[in-house]
Amino acid sequence: MNQQQAEKFYHKKMFDQKTNRLNTSCVKWDLRQQLFGGTDVLPMWIADMDFMAPPSVIDALVQRARHGVFGYSFVPDSYYAAIINWLQRRHGWQVEKEWLAQSPGIVPALCMLIRCFSAPGDKIIIQQPVYYPFSEIIALNDRVLVNNALKFDGQRYIMDFVELEQQLAAGAKIFIFCSPHNPVGRVWNKDELERVGQLCQKYNTLLISDEIHADLVYPDHKHIPIASLAKSFLNNIITCMSPSKTFNLAGLQAAYLIIPNAEMRKRYEKEQHSLCLNYPNNFGIVALEAAYNTAESWLDELLVYLAANLKYLTEFIVQYIPQIKVIHPEGTYLVWLDCRALGMNGTELKNFFYQEAKVALDIGDKFGAGGVGFARINIACPRELLVDGLQRIKDTIHAR
Ligand SMILES: Cc1ncc(COP(=O)(O)O)c(C=O)c1O
Incomplete structure (x- = not known):
């Protein structure tokens, strides 16, 4: 394995790795009780990623911190x-x-x-x-x-x-x-x-x-x-x-x-x-x-990982949750979902995702009038979390 292949392999493993973000004053994970009513809610909202930053960035920060x-x-x-x-x-x-x-x-x-x-x-x-x-x-x-x-x-x-x-x-x-x-x-x-x-x-x-x-x-x-x-x-x-x-x-x-x-x-x-x-x-x-x-090579690998997550999400929704339509993104790790066929207003959609499915998405109406009936999902997470979130939504819809 040459240096480039080794880096690729290492990065792929990094993106698959689940990092515990609890107790880091993390808005996405630590505010779940206040914002969504429970710590069993899977957060797939606010626009940050559940991946660690590139190793070279972490090293530079540690070195700077050591200066004291x-x-x-x-x-x-x-x-x-x-x-x-x-x-x-x-x-x-x-x-x-x-x-x-x-x-x-x-x-x-x-x-x-x-x-x-x-x-x-x-x-x-x-x-x-x-x-x-x-x-x-x-x-x-x-x-x-x-x-x-x-x-x-x-x-x-x-x-x-x-x-x-x-x-x-x-x-x-x-x-x-x-x-x-x-x-x-x-x-x-x-x-x-x-x-x-x-x-x-x-x-x-x-x-x-x-x-x-x-x-x-x-x-x-x-x-x-x-x-x-x-x-x-x-x-x-x-x-x-x-x-x-x-x-x-x-x-x-x-x-x-x-x-x-x-x-x-x-x-x-x-x-x-x-x-x-x-x-x-x-x-x-x-x-x-x-x-x-x-960290440019890290970014290139991230883009590959995000594209694979997007493909997984799209195929999963087409196959198991056809009531939801994916608006295919050309960029960003945020995916706009048309949930209008579920026939719910903003409050009902919120209750559906937060209380029933136990997944925190950003509900569309907060993005303005054109967002009513839509929701935004953040796919910048290890695949295992994405699968968990989609499965929760699927199971909840099928149980209705
Ligand atoms: C379009 C856009 N602008 C700005 C921001 C936030 O930028 P900052 O954290 O630098 O204020 C976000 C975060 O999601 C964003 O999506």
């Missing part, structure tokens, strides 16, 4: 280099060091951006059903939500460009774009991205592109950073990225933004400074660098 001094730090050049090389290698996008800014997370970054580039009462476009904090932060910041609802064409979700243009023309200040899209799993193609970019440019609307799921794309699809498509787009697009979904580092808070427009960058940095959020977390920096510099 955790004082204030700054963002080193090596951090910028790791991001620049990653974006070039994985996404073919050449970004400049000075375009980069950091944030503890993408949601905090979105909040700061909303505050920088809009005022209370301004309209902000999102595309529901979508990652629910988008609507929460719009409301919390007293902005007005404008929903450019995604449409299901029988196969996949698509954008309504006619309505989008009307909404932009009506004076929306910001469009928060989810690319790849959580929860519907679309990896937007070049044509779609060009239309979005051109429309925002035409109406001078700031496009904030949340690309946190950029690295998690299935074969036959390719993520394209929207800002990379045209030089002219760089002026009014801010891209938000992070290694947190890709390498399971959400608790380390190491997101970053790409803001090519110097004036906009200055405004963002001022906002960040005013909140004193400009000191990075020691461990976040170390983890990002280790992940981007040394």
